Amino acid sequence: MLDEETKAVPRDCGDCPIRHRAVCARCEADELESLDQIKYYRSFEAGQTVIWAGDKMDFVGSVVSGIATLTQTMEDGRTQMVGLLLPSDFVGRPGRDEAAYDVVATSDMVMCCFRKKPFEELMVHTPHIAQRLLEMTLDELDAAREWMLVLGRKTAREKIASLLSIIARRDASLKLTKPTGSMVFDLPLTREAMADYLGLTLETVSRQISALKRDGVIQLEGKRHITVPDFDRLMEEAGDDNDGGMLA
Amino acid sequence: MLDEETKAVPRDCGDCPIRHRAVCARCEADELESLDQIKYYRSFEAGQTVIWAGDKMDFVGSVVSGIATLTQTMEDGRTQMVGLLLPSDFVGRPGRDEAAYDVVATSDMVMCCFRKKPFEELMVHTPHIAQRLLEMTLDELDAAREWMLVLGRKTAREKIASLLSIIARRDASLKLTKPTGSMVFDLPLTREAMADYLGLTLETVSRQISALKRDGVIQLEGKRHITVPDFDRLMEEAGDDNDGGMLA
DNA sequence: CTGTTCTTTTGATCTGCATCAAGGATGCCA
């Protein structure tokens, strides 16, 4: 069915758009050289599955461009997204042979892959890689825990607002701007994918987006292009406290 | 209000009950020696708060005995537990100054603490510590993601069954037995804490526990002592698939 | 043993979101 085409995309680490954010961020020139020797690029089309949960996984890698999702599925088909992978995010786990989750490209995507075995060996001699990976994993753990609050305790409206504020913030950080005032961005997810992320149905997602639009929290152009006139207002709707203390 | 009593509990690393599971698990004798120099013990009583989210945190550490919870709270009081800390689990994050979550001891608890600064310095020269911490953090990330599925997609009954099966499994692993057949253990949490973990109300928790008891999935003695006559049955109720493939 | 507090159970009712159902918009391919 799916044509798992693998296409080489030669590139120099020096020009790499994720050079200073990915797992290689802290590497010196010589370390980068070693990584360069075991790396290869893979391209995926929107909708293509990178790997299925339970499949043997003999590589790890970084998202270079595009977006992928990490999802878990129960036997009866209920699915929950457990991660949204953006450029520089790491895929796979050193020391594990099988993929723990389904990984699906939701847009055209390019990954910088390393064969797992050589990567693991390299990690032993290259503390900068292990250090960076630890830092990234701790960040992901924080993100997962923040998401647990969203899933466990927020209302549908708050969930949507939380997702929008996260996407807006991430978009701002790519553009190296602060998330304030008016913001414009595109939704990288379908309503169904949003529902899977938020633990809702796609109908509820659609209704709540309409409600936020009706209430002036967001403006919509087409289905995907979003304008947030007031980011603080969005944060309020998300139930997050941005005025949080810190009066030291 | 809370009497944050700090009591010394001198102990030798060689005798430590979490020696081979904690962040120090991979350390050689000399590395252990270095850790030993910067460690100190703190005891907490049941109900005592270890640290509040946002507070300055100048230590990291491991739970030696007892149980603690990691929780997040919204301004209006809604709370979500984001982690259950058992013996050998790590508390705190190297490279971060403030606690991200409330940490509360739910039973009498002893922690082995390291001052953060010296610990961070030690990590640089002691790859075994960083390696083990990475491994533990990856495990926690997996656990958090499994919990996202529970919070986002499972019914109240499945949530309760999931929590019980996790506690049962953990209990089995402490006793070095396989989780099968009949199992007996104590709930380390109040109904309210269970509710905070599962994103439910305590009334719903109580009702579902009664229902599981009525249906013979569990037996109760007092409020806390649980017997699971058939672990596979419990797994089914949790919606987990334990017969999952693996026919290689 | 009695009053107090904390935890838990159980009942009655309400409601937010799921479910079921239909139709609109957009884009692609023949």
Next chain:
DNA sequence: TGGCATCCTTGATGCAGATCAAAAGAACAG
């Protein structure tokens, strides 16, 4: 240009779990 698929919106209805309320154990101090 029309057929088809994909994605999205909106309406009607139902139900799982929240909320409100009361009371029953259990632990403990006096």
